[in-house]
Amino acid sequence: MNLFQIAAVEIGQHFYWSLGDFQIHGQVLLNSWFVIGVILIIGISTTRNLQTIPGSGQNFIEYFLEFVRDIASTQVGEESKQWVPFIGTLFLFIFVSNWTGALIPWKIIELPNGELGAPTNDINTTAGLALLVSLAYFYAGLTKKGLGYFTKYVEPTPVLLPINILEDFTKPLSLSFRLFGNILADELVVAVLISLVPLVVPIPLIFLGLFTSAIQALIFATLAGAYIGEALEGH
Template identity: 75%
Template sequence: MNYFYFYEVGQHFYWSILGYQVHGQVLINTWIVMFLIFVLGFSTTRDLKIIPEKGQTFIEFLTEFVRDIAKTQIGEKEYLKWVPYLGTMFLFIFVSNWSGALVPWKIIELPNGELGAPTNDINTTAGLAILTSVAYFYAGLSKRGLTYFSKYVEPIPFLLPINVLEDFTKPLSLSFRLFGNILADELVVAVLVSLVPLVVPIPLIFLGLFTSGIQALIFATLSGSYIGESMEGHH
């Protein structure tokens, strides 16, 4: 008798890759988001000028915005090399969230499941959170060497279990915060569109766009904060 059971939320369009089953609709939208970011980056940086035009002005503003986040959270000495990582996280989450709020994915029919923002799938947000965990462990070890692990027994060795648990709760909080907010926003808009399709959902869509941007900012800011903490050697 098979005592193992598998649970899932909703239906999914599965692909089999190297013997593993993956959510195909998430990969499709992830590739779309990455393509949009590539087009944005290429079109705004292929012809850089001393006096920037509209596209170059936008990308320079975005770069300065991410640099300010990195400098505030990591510090002036170490922040510069983390700008690409934080910028990638911010852009990917921002475009993913907005794609779910703006694009009517549900009109595209799939054999199972439905398209939506990549960030409304817990697998995507958990993967992003794990990347941040790897980043702050790498930052701490590269900066402090093996003395990085001394933080687990500071200020007293009795706190070792709590300090270890904290490193597990950081990615959990990052992933569930982003996943929960984006999923809830899409569900609310979908329900209201089905009930009152003309007027009521419009303000909620604009509110969803605002909260989607805020969630991208929160994720990038917290990622920078965790990286900064790991290099400083204190919580």
């Protein structure tokens, strides 16, 4: 098997859209748009009529904002305020994506090829999110220190240059594969158990999947903040 055959290996079946000479994963886009729509509906419905004494919806949004601010301030530090929207968006998109995969029976919707599921169970989505994090921490470092940011690669000694460069390549890889692997494995386990045993038996595993899905969103957002904070601090 040559390299081109290895590159063509896929997990499961996929529904593609053709855009010129490119093929796009249609089911990933459909699910991503659905997740974005859910987030927009919740955000607009809970903030369109803000009150001095907040109701339940406004309370939820304010709690979420404080939660993200805590993550940003803990990981990024003094300059965390400007990074709250970025970290909050990452957390919210991943959280809602993971939960839609665990709660919604996507398999009942038939596609010409492939099947629907959480956007985060596709490596393309998680790799894209990880690359956004990489761009963010490079932007943070270059904005604060200019080209002097790259001196970190030869500190404390130029001998560490290859290792420091390799570290920047492993960060997005670890982020993307950790999220992708956990969400895909969770959905596969639940799907297999439902096909083998009555529906009541996998219910505890579904609740466990919801918990681990939330933890994965928290880990991704926390690591994103930590990488940005590291770029700003320079060590």
